[in-house]
Amino acid sequence: MIRLENVTKVYDGGTVAVRDVDLEIEKGEFVFLVGPSGSGKSTLIRLMLREEPVTDGDIWVAGKHVTKLPSWKIPLLRRSVGTVFQDFKLLPNKTVQENVAFALEVIGRPKHVVRSQVPQVLRLVGLAAKADRMPQQLSGGEQQRVSIARAFVNRPLILLADEPTGNLDPGTSVGIMRLLDRINRTGTTVVMATHDHAIVNAMRRRVVALDRGGVVRDEHQGTYDPAEVAASASPAPASPAAES
Amino acid sequence: MRLQYLFSQAIANLRRNPLVVVSAVVAVFVMLMLVFSATLVRWSIDKDIGRWDDNVRVIAFLTDDLSSEDLATLTAEVFSWEEVDEVVYFSKADAFDEFRELFEDDEVLLNVVEDDPSVLPASLRIKPVEAGGYSAIVDRMVIQPGVLKVSAAEEAIDALVARSNSMRTFAVTVSFVLGAAAVVLIANTIRMAIYARRDEIGIMKLVGAGNWFVRIPFLLEGLIEGVAGAALAATVVWIAHPSIVQMLSTFSDPGALDVPTLYLLQQSLIVLAFGAATGLLGSVFGMWGFLRD
Numbered sequence: 094m095i096r097l098e099n100v101t102k103v104y105d106g107g108t109v110a111v112r113d114v115d116l117e118i119e120k121g122e123f124v125f126l127v128g129p130s131g132s133g134k135s136t137l138i139r140l141m142l143r144e145e146p147v148t149d150g151d152i153w154v155a156g157k158h159v160t161k162l163p164s165w166k167i168p169l170l171r172r173s174v175g176t177v178f179q180d181f182k183l184l185p186n187k188t189v190q191e192n193v194a195f196a197l198e199v200i201g202r203p204k205h206v207v208r209s210q211v212p213q214v215l216r217l218v219g220l221a222a223k224a225d226r227m228p229q230q231l232s233g234g235e236q237q238r239v240s241i242a243r244a245f246v247n248r249p250l251i252l253l254a255d256e257p258t259g260n261l262d263p264g265t266s267v268g269i270m271r272l273l274d275r276i277n278r279t280g281t282t283v284v285m286a287t288h289d290h291a292i293v294n295a296m297r298r299r300v301v302a303l304d305r306g307g308v309v310r311d312e313h314q315g316t317y318d319p320a321e322v323a324a325s326a327s328p329a330p331a332s333p334a335a336e337s
Numbered sequence: 338m339r340l341q342y343l344f345s346q347a348i349a350n351l352r353r354n355p356l357v358v359v360s361a362v363v364a365v366f367v368m369l370m371l372v373f374s375a376t377l378v379r380w381s382i383d384k385d386i387g388r389w390d391d392n393v394r395v396i397a398f399l400t401d402d403l404s405s406e407d408l409a410t411l412t413a414e415v416f417s418w419e420e421v422d423e424v425v426y427f428s429k430a431d432a433f434d435e436f437r438e439l440f441e442d443d444e445v446l447l448n449v450v451e452d453d454p455s456v457l458p459a460s461l462r463i464k465p466v467e468a469g470g471y472s473a474i475v476d477r478m479v480i481q482p483g484v485l486k487v488s489a490a491e492e493a494i495d496a497l498v499a500r501s502n503s504m505r506t507f508a509v510t511v512s513f514v515l516g517a518a519a520v521v522l523i524a525n526t527i528r529m530a531i532y533a534r535r536d537e538i539g540i541m542k543l544v545g546a547g548n549w550f551v552r553i554p555f556l557l558e559g560l561i562e563g564v565a566g567a568a569l570a571a572t573v574v575w576i577a578h579p580s581i582v583q584m585l586s587t588f589s590d591p592g593a594l595d596v597p598t599l600y601l602l603q604q605s606l607i608v609l610a611f612g613a614a615t616g617l618l619g620s621v622f623g624m625w626g627f628l629r630d
Contacts, residue, residue, distance in 0.1 A: 164548070165547075165548065168546060168547045168548065169545065171542070171543060171544065172544070172545035173545075176543055176544075182536070182539070184536065184537055184540065195541075195544070196540075199541045199544060199545075199546035199550060200544065200545050200546060200547075201339050201550070243544070244544075247544070247545075
């Protein structure tokens, strides 16, 4: 579903954001990208969306060769990938349902599809009763649910989430994680960048740890820190050699 | 639904910055009003020149001592020139009749001429094949024996042609400057609209809106501004055209300057096309460097 081969991203000033990353994510997986700020998590997500070009290497996402994709095909790539961000990115002058419908309208879905899909996805995220509210009338957790509804309304194959719980309190974060888990169970591949230890340790999903742009650990049913791995005696790490 | 959506976005953009939009529309309006007016003034001047073309005559006044044989020889000679279309002999009596007709109210003048008819010489009135060919005829006529003086309405013709040309130069220069200003103003409105909607555009791209889907509302916005200015210009000039065509005309009869409706319609459509082109050009400049992918 997602494949990265020797991916390197160097910014104009010479800063290396991603260094020689190899990664393969199967259909239906739930993957945490963890690591400290500046470790390259967000850059990796931007590269997968072709928001930025790679400096070197190849990326395939949802069957598309992202690094070789002509610019007019980028919108097609983004239609098969839903995205969720820390700051929600909702339009303040549109209601909840208008924000969700917007994602379908701008890719030219017919009106009847918009009318049937939007209430359905709002029920899924538990906001059917607040469809006519404006974003600023909602709590942070509810706003993030709207943003997830917008990302999922088009039934993408992949959902990329960049620190989706970064602005939320722990209780609210649990609700968001349940929602992402539910979406994952529908077969959608979920890749989530985070530095929330509690969530990662509670979910026990695949963990890919990044440090200074490189992959330092990749384990199934992993935890946030390697020490916690040892303590929990989970299966052997996939790339122990990468640890320094 | 998509078309409706794109139009509603363009209209929303226009409403966001009414003052800037109005200044862009006014710039297009002033530019195209000038172009349209200049076109009509030129039309009337061309019509003037056309009228002159048919009536241009070189008049060669003859000395009184010219014998009838010499006159016949001279007439035949002049008629044989290729730039000459027609030669008519105007005797002293004809000249006197014409004079009496022209100055019938002026008794003093008439008395002077009646007392001494020799002040009105006989003449040859020569019609050139083409109006512009008059100067060659004048040059050949002045050296003919028995010719007293040669005159032609040359200054009037040259002045008209010069006026028509300077009118064109002025209109082209000013429209070019105003056109550039209009393009810049429209580009500015587009920039402001893009800036106002940058979050929305970011989200549109994130959820996979096509590049043209993002661009078209801005192109439409420029197009609407350009066409609105042009429509305003066409309307104003259409209403005011009777006085515009009179501006530089030498016609005394206003009826002679009735602009055919078909011509007005044709020119209005050209003005609208120019407005549309100005608007689209402004949009393209406004989006330049933005909205790539």
